[in-house]
Amino acid sequence: MTGWLGAVTSTDHKRIGLTLGVCSLFYFLLGGVFALLMRTQLAQSNMQFVSDNSYNELFTMHGSTMIYLFVTPMAIAMAIYLVPLQIGATRLSAPRLCLAGMWTWLCGGLVMQQGWFASGGAGRTGWSSYAPLSNGTNTPGVGQDLWVVGVILAAAGMLVMAACVVATVARRRAPGMSLLRMPVFTWTALVSMLMVVGAFPMLVVVMVLLYIDRHGGHIFTGFEGAIDYQDLFWFFGHPVVYVMFFPYLGAAAEAIAVNAHKRWFGYIAFVASIMAFAALSMAVWSHHMYVTGGVTNQYFAFTSTALLVPAGIEYFDMIGTLIGGSIVLRTSMLFALAFFLQFLIGGLSGIFVASPVLDYQAYGTYIIVAHFHYTLFAGSIFGFFAGVYHWFPKITGAVLRERLGKLQLLVMVVGTNMTFFPMFFLGNDGMPRRVSRYPTHPGWGTLNEIETIGAGVIALGVLTFLINVFVSLRRRVPAGDDPWLGHTLEWATTSPPPPLNFEAPLPPIRSYAPLLDLREAEMDRARRPAEVPAS
Amino acid sequence: MRGGAIPILAWGTILLVLAVGNWVWNDRVVGSGAASAAVLIIYGFGVAVWLARRREALRRGPPEPRTEPESVPQASLAAVGIGVSAGCALFGLAWAKFLLDFGIALFIVSVGRLVLELRAERASRRAARGESERA
Numbered sequence: 001m002t003g004w005l006g007a008v009t010s011t012d013h014k015r016i017g018l019t020l021g022v023c024s025l026f027y028f029l030l031g032g033v034f035a036l037l038m039r040t041q042l043a044q045s046n047m048q049f050v051s052d053n054s055y056n057e058l059f060t061m062h063g064s065t066m067i068y069l070f071v072t073p074m075a076i077a078m079a080i081y082l083v084p085l086q087i088g089a090t091r092l093s094a095p096r097l098c099l100a101g102m103w104t105w106l107c108g109g110l111v112m113q114q115g116w117f118a119s120g121g122a123g124r125t126g127w128s129s130y131a132p133l134s135n136g137t138n139t140p141g142v143g144q145d146l147w148v149v150g151v152i153l154a155a156a157g158m159l160v161m162a163a164c165v166v167a168t169v170a171r172r173r174a175p176g177m178s179l180l181r182m183p184v185f186t187w188t189a190l191v192s193m194l195m196v197v198g199a200f201p202m203l204v205v206v207m208v209l210l211y212i213d214r215h216g217g218h219i220f221t222g223f224e225g226a227i228d229y230q231d232l233f234w235f236f237g238h239p240v241v242y243v244m245f246f247p248y249l250g251a252a253a254e255a256i257a258v259n260a261h262k263r264w265f266g267y268i269a270f271v272a273s274i275m276a277f278a279a280l281s282m283a284v285w286s287h288h289m290y291v292t293g294g295v296t297n298q299y300f301a302f303t304s305t306a307l308l309v310p311a312g313i314e315y316f317d318m319i320g321t322l323i324g325g326s327i328v329l330r331t332s333m334l335f336a337l338a339f340f341l342q343f344l345i346g347g348l349s350g351i352f353v354a355s356p357v358l359d360y361q362a363y364g365t366y367i368i369v370a371h372f373h374y375t376l377f378a379g380s381i382f383g384f385f386a387g388v389y390h391w392f393p394k395i396t397g398a399v400l401r402e403r404l405g406k407l408q409l410l411v412m413v414v415g416t417n418m419t420f421f422p423m424f425f426l427g428n429d430g431m432p433r434r435v436s437r438y439p440t441h442p443g444w445g446t447l448n449e450i451e452t453i454g455a456g457v458i459a460l461g462v463l464t465f466l467i468n469v470f471v472s473l474r475r476r477v478p479a480g481d482d483p484w485l486g487h488t489l490e491w492a493t494t495s496p497p498p499p500l501n502f503e504a505p506l507p508p509i510r511s512y513a514p515l516l517d518l519r520e521a522e523m524d525r526a527r528r529p530a531e532v533p534a535s
Numbered sequence: 536m537r538g539g540a541i542p543i544l545a546w547g548t549i550l551l552v553l554a555v556g557n558w559v560w561n562d563r564v565v566g567s568g569a570a571s572a573a574v575l576i577i578y579g580f581g582v583a584v585w586l587a588r589r590r591e592a593l594r595r596g597p598p599e600p601r602t603e604p605e606s607v608p609q610a611s612l613a614a615v616g617i618g619v620s621a622g623c624a625l626f627g628l629a630w631a632k633f634l635l636d637f638g639i640a641l642f643i644v645s646v647g648r649l650v651l652e653l654r655a656e657r658a659s660r661r662a663a664r665g666e667s668e669r670a
Contacts (some may be wrong), residue, residue, distance in 0.1 A: 298560060
């Protein structure tokens with residue numbers, strides 16, 4: 001098959017990853033438009049820009065689009081594209097299954113967005129759609145049904161794609177590529193995909209149950225029903241936070257190691273830390289439910305606080321890599337550093353809300369909104385852009401413009417902190433989240449205006465990125481196979497890679513940075529005194 | 536102890552330590568039945584993996600080079616059909632009812648197409664193996 005049909009039916013992992021990534025990016029722009037509409041409504045107290053019902057739809061669809069249709073699938077897209085290349089595989093395991101998963105996910109996104117055309121509007125009960133708020137009595141209408149069905153499809157598609165990545169790592173590593181020689185990004189992707197396989201079935205199950213409940217099933221009834229729904233939902237909902245974090249952490253780590261011209265520091269500790277992170281993250285879900293009175297708060301406070309240990313190891317490794325490195329401040333490096341610095345704000349605020357007594361105060365306020373936007377936007381999205389600037393030459397064969405990239409970084413850092421930092425003050429002052437209008441209150445108007453301007457600045461940053469992509473693809477600056485002196489196997493092939501990934505034989509794999517090994521061996525040979533032939 | 540048992544046993548230990556730590560802190564066992572069952576299941580799985588370490592599937596060290604010829608699918612209309620049919624069927628379930636029938640029909644056709652694709656793939660693999668044996 002050739003032409004467009006060949007493109008959409010291709011089982012090449014690079015084509016699947018790219019299609020998934022581009023579609024996710026489209027949903028990112030859509031979710032961004034929803035956010036701008038919400039921020040416009042909140043610019044001043046008692047605004048009438050959108051109705052209360054429309055505002056409910058906007059925040060629901062913003063959260064759902066970003067989580068189910070952008071950040072998580074983009075992480076999977078990066079894994080599908082890069083993992084086979086990094087482990088020296090010629091292809092993905094079960095590529096047909098992966099392609100079917102991609103189309104299921106894509107249909108899920110489209111079904112979810114169809115709700116906008118339904119009478120009564122799109123889903124409007126938040127991205128977590130707590131029962132009984134989301135049952136058929138309290139939220140009737142096709143739009144909410146389409147939201148539920150869309151989530152089922154998207155989650156099932158992502159589950160299938162993640163399983164293909166796990167199978168690829170298990171079965172298709174190149175000779176020499178033992179588990180502890182896999183690159184840092186591959187490890188983060190593997191752990192993420194394992195968490196998808198472990199947690200996403202729960203989302204599918206809870207959404208099927210919710211659908212039955214909405215159509216007369218009476219599953220989530222009474223206090224126990226509400227607690228059961230939240231338990232089931234958050235068993236998926238918390239691990240997904242780390243699914244949305246790890247691959248971007250891996251991308252930032254690769255960018256830092258390559259731009260510091262140094263091996264990633266503390267590799268074994270890093271691998272152990274993300275495994276501990278993953279294990280712990282399956283045991284913290286009820287910290288979202290402290291205020292319900294239906295969970296054992298001390299246990300979940302304990303496990304949630306314990307997450308600090310692996311997180312600390314990752315920061316320690318990042319600093320260890322930078323120390324003594326020959327650092328080049330390319331755009332990818334700057335985005336990676338911004339990722340670590342801004343995620344720190346999200347992580348540190350996480351310590352506060354991991355404590356039940358402080359969470360009682362913060363629950364349902366803008367402190368929570370600030371906290372998770374610092375982890376997901378100021379963190380993951382900056383890691384994503386670090387990855388884009390790092391791997392764009394490999395994917396397209398052209399380099400993104402550095403000046404435009406640095407301008408984008410500057411604009412986005414300013415916009416992000418203008419938008420999300422004032423939320424801490426608003427939340428501390430008691431401003432509730434998920435309200436379309438707020439009373440005139442000293443300081444609230446000004447802080448909300450700053451946030452709205454900040455959201456516009458973020459949009460400018462994203463626009464700068466799109467212009468950069470357009471210009472760089474239109475007036476191509478050829479990248480060559482290895483423009484950054486990369487460490488891992490994807491830089492040993494052509495840019496973009498051929499259909500079966502590698503035409504030349506792979507270099508020997510003796511560590512998690514095989515190309516760096518080669519360069520160091522060459523430098524050692526060059527340093528050795530020339531052998532004088534015996535007379 | 537190799538073959539993947541270490542991380543599984545470590546995971547069980549982490550949960551056990553957390554449960555015991557919480558007991559000491561809180562003076563109350565947290566869901567003792569559920570916590571014990573979880574730890575026992577994880578430990579049991581870890582021990583099973585450890586005992587099965589000599590099996591070929593749980594290999595030690597890096598993978599061996601592949602020698603068998605394998606067919607690589609370039610495109611699959613069936614996979615796209617299966618994905619789209621799932622979308623159509625569920626969309627039909629929630630709203631446009633006619634799409635439910637269309638989705639089911641498309642699913643059946645796609646599975647048929649998948650069977651054809653897999654048979655063609657098996658035939659090409661057999662042919663390649665025959666050629667390599669003749670050579």
